[in-house]
Amino acid sequence: MNKKLKLATTSLAGCFGCHMSLLDLDERLLALVEHVEFDRSPLTDKKHLDHCDLGLIEGGVCNAENVEVLKDFRQHCDILIAMGACAINGGIPAMRNHFTLEECLKESYLDGIGITHPQIPNDAELPPLLNQVHPLQEVVKIDYFLPGCPLSADAIWHFFQALLQHKTADLSYTALHYD
Amino acid sequence: MNNTLCIDSQDISFESGQSIMQAACAAGVFIPHLCFHPDISPHGSCRLCMVQVDGRLLPACTTPAMAGQKIENNTDSLNAQRRLVTQMLFVEGDHICPGCEKTGNCQLQAVAYFLGLLEPGLPQMYPTRNIDASHADVLLDFNRCILCELCVRASREMDGKNVFAIGGRGQHAHIVINATSGRLKDSALSIEDRAVDVCPVGALMKKHQAYQKPIGQRFYDQNPIDQKGDANSHQRGEKT
Ligand code: SF4
Ligand code: SF4
Numbered sequence: 001m002n003k004k005l006k007l008a009t010t011s012l013a014g015c016f017g018c019h020m021s022l023l024d025l026d027e028r029l030l031a032l033v034e035h036v037e038f039d040r041s042p043l044t045d046k047k048h049l050d051h052c053d054l055g056l057i058e059g060g061v062c063n064a065e066n067v068e069v070l071k072d073f074r075q076h077c078d079i080l081i082a083m084g085a086c087a088i089n090g091g092i093p094a095m096r097n098h099f100t101l102e103e104c105l106k107e108s109y110l111d112g113i114g115i116t117h118p119q120i121p122n123d124a125e126l127p128p129l130l131n132q133v134h135p136l137q138e139v140v141k142i143d144y145f146l147p148g149c150p151l152s153a154d155a156i157w158h159f160f161q162a163l164l165q166h167k168t169a170d171l172s173y174t175a176l177h178y179d
Numbered sequence: 180m181n182n183t184l185c186i187d188s189q190d191i192s193f194e195s196g197q198s199i200m201q202a203a204c205a206a207g208v209f210i211p212h213l214c215f216h217p218d219i220s221p222h223g224s225c226r227l228c229m230v231q232v233d234g235r236l237l238p239a240c241t242t243p244a245m246a247g248q249k250i251e252n253n254t255d256s257l258n259a260q261r262r263l264v265t266q267m268l269f270v271e272g273d274h275i276c277p278g279c280e281k282t283g284n285c286q287l288q289a290v291a292y293f294l295g296l297l298e299p300g301l302p303q304m305y306p307t308r309n310i311d312a313s314h315a316d317v318l319l320d321f322n323r324c325i326l327c328e329l330c331v332r333a334s335r336e337m338d339g340k341n342v343f344a345i346g347g348r349g350q351h352a353h354i355v356i357n358a359t360s361g362r363l364k365d366s367a368l369s370i371e372d373r374a375v376d377v378c379p380v381g382a383l384m385k386k387h388q389a390y391q392k393p394i395g396q397r398f399y400d401q402n403p404i405d406q407k408g409d410a411n412s413h414q415r416g417e418k419t
Contacts, residue, residue, distance in 0.1 A: 082298070085277055089269075089299050092278055097305040138302060145298040149277035173403055176292055178276035179283065179394075 004034075005164075006052040008077060009041040012066040013093045013133055014059025016042075017150035018084040022056075024153035035164055052077045054163075060090045061134045065127035074140040081159075082136045085149035085178060092149075094133040101131050144169070149179050184248040186210075186230075199239040199250060200228055209405035210252050211261055211290050213268075213379050214327035215240040216411065219336055222328050226264050227290065231257065258294055265291050266300040271350070273306060273322035280389035281381030283397025286410035287325060293404050308353070313364035316386055317375055324354055324382035329411070334374035342368045354382075377411045 011019055019042055025032060040049040055077030061067055074080055085091040096104050110118045136142050146155055146169075155175040162169040183192050184199070186208050193202035203210050204217060214225040223241035230239045231251035239252075251257060268274075268287060276282045308321035326345060331354075334342040346355040358365035368374065375385060394400065399407055 085275075088297075089275070089303060090305075091275060094303070094305065095275055095278060098273075098307045132305065135299065135303060137298065142298075147297055171295075171297075173292065174401065176295070176297075178288060178291070179279075 004037040005054055006039050006050070007036045007041070007054045007056065008039040008049055008052045008073065009043070009056040009083075010058070010069055010073065011042060012057060012059035012069060012087070012136075013062035014084065014086045014091075016058070018058035018087075018148075019043075021148075021150045021153045021156060025157055026153070028153070028157055032160060036160070049073065049076045053079065055080045056083045057081065057087050057136055058083050060086045060093060060136065061130065061139055062093055063127040063129045067130075067139060070136060070139055079143045080136075080140065081144045081146060082142045083146050083156075084151050085147060087136050088145050088147055089135050090133045094135075097132045101129055105129075146171075147176065147178050152177075181246050182244075183246060184244055184250060186250045186252050187254070193244040197244045199230065199232070199237075199242050199244050199248070202244040203239065203252070208252070210239045211293060211404075212240060213286055213290065213325060214329060216329055216333070216377055216409070219329065219332045219377070222332065225268075225325070225327055227261050229257065229260065261290075262294045262296055263300070265294060265296055268325050269296075270299050270301045270303050271306065272304075272325065273308070279323065279381045280384060281323075283392070283394065283400055284410055285381060285399075286379035286404070289399040289404035289407070289410065292399065311356070311363045312386075313362040314366075314368060314386075315364070316370035317363060317368060318384050318386050319354065319356075319363055320382055320384070321353055322382075323380050325380055326352055326354070327379060329377040329379065330354070330374045330383050333377045334368075334372065337373040340367045340372065340374070342366045342372070342374060379410050 038044045039052050040046045049072055055073040057070065057073060057080065061070060082088050086093055105120050109115065109120045146159055148155055152175055155171055158171060158175060159169040182195065183190050184202065186203060189208065191202060191206035191208060198221060200210055200212065200215055210228045210230060212225065212228040214222045215228060221240040223238045228239040229236050232242060233249055276288060282288065306322060310321065311319040328345060331343040331345060334340045342357050344355050345352055347353050356363055356366050370385060375383060398410060
């Protein structure tokens with residue numbers, strides 16, 4: 001009778017650190033899956049997104065595929081949550097915003113130290129990079145923000161507990177941090 | 180005797196000549212602030228300490244304490260305004276905390292935690308400003324400067340040196356350095372200067388001091404700013 005919440009997660013321009021925190025729930029994951037069913041997520045390897053109650057997004061937006069996935073999540077998820085520093089303000093990847101895309105590519109693939117076969121990757125499979133990295137809320141509406149780099153497993157746990165009780169998560173002092 | 184005012188229904192006494200901020204600090208009442216320092220003349224620029232004094236919105240750091248004042252401080256509407264001011268400071272600079280040496284010891288961050296800030300709320304401006312790493316002991320990252328003028332005032336009033344000033348207007352306002360080259364290494368700044376200690380954020384910092392405390396033991400890790408006090412009080416007391 002208690003229908004499980006459907007949850008999708010993805011990592012865009014992130015480092016998977018926030019997904020590691022999701023795994024850091026450890027045995028609490030067992031309690032979580034009593035109430036929550038994973039849809040598209042790196043944890044399920046499901047590629048296609050069905051209608052979900054909740055979408056958790058790690059990382060900001062740095063390429064055309066990120067934009068597409070993010071819009072897909074917005075379309076299919078009732079509540080969309082920006083998880084972690086990069087999703088919220090671009091984070092470390094946004095440090096490239098100080099430079100032009102050309103400068104970044106040249107430094108990474110042509111002129112950088114220790115490069116042996118200098119060439120800029122341009123395979124058709126690779127999504128084109130955006131000129132700048134952007135936080136999620138500059139592309140779609142985001143309903144809630146969970147900061148941290150990465151956010152702690154405790155913050156995720158607290159968020160789900162509040163959600164399941166239909167309350168707004170009120171992070172404790174030590175669970176609210178930007179680093 | 181008569182020198183009593185009331186902040187959020189708490190009566191506190193003050194000494195003649197004190198500002199509301201000084202009276203509140205002495206009484207252990209926290210009014211959020213970034214550009215105020217107890218030993219430096221007030222500046223009234225960060226706008227975080229705006230309080231409602233007998234119905235009027237005034238900065239606590241530049242408003243004299245007067246007998247009978249009824250002051251609202253820790254209210255939802257004032258804190259909502261403070262959140263907006265703090266968000267503006269975050270988005271107009273480059274505050275990528277995970278990559279900043281000041282994280283965990285930063286007053287801007289601590290104020291944002293106190294106010295429960297979860298998101299920037301405004302479009303990021305991602306400015307590209309310079310870094311002056313020319314000085315042997317001191318680094319200035321303009322990307323994180325919040326123009327509080329504490330270094331300007333500390334250099335002038337405490338160090339008697341006038342190393343810093345603010346130049347430019349509006350969005351182009353920035354710290355300028357008193358040296359013909361405009362660089363820190365050619366200025367009179369020395370690592371002993373109070374100006375180096377007062378920066379509330381990761382803009383003006385001592386070199387070779389980063390990441391000394393593990394996460395969990397940094398100044399603001401366990402307890403909020405209303406209990407811990409200013410970042411620069413700790414900088415003075417603790418480093419080298
Ligand atoms: S100065 Fe403070 S708020 Fe800015 S990046 Fe550094 S730690 Fe974060
Ligand atoms: S360098 Fe630091 S102390 Fe100086 S104005 Fe900027 S933020 Fe304030």
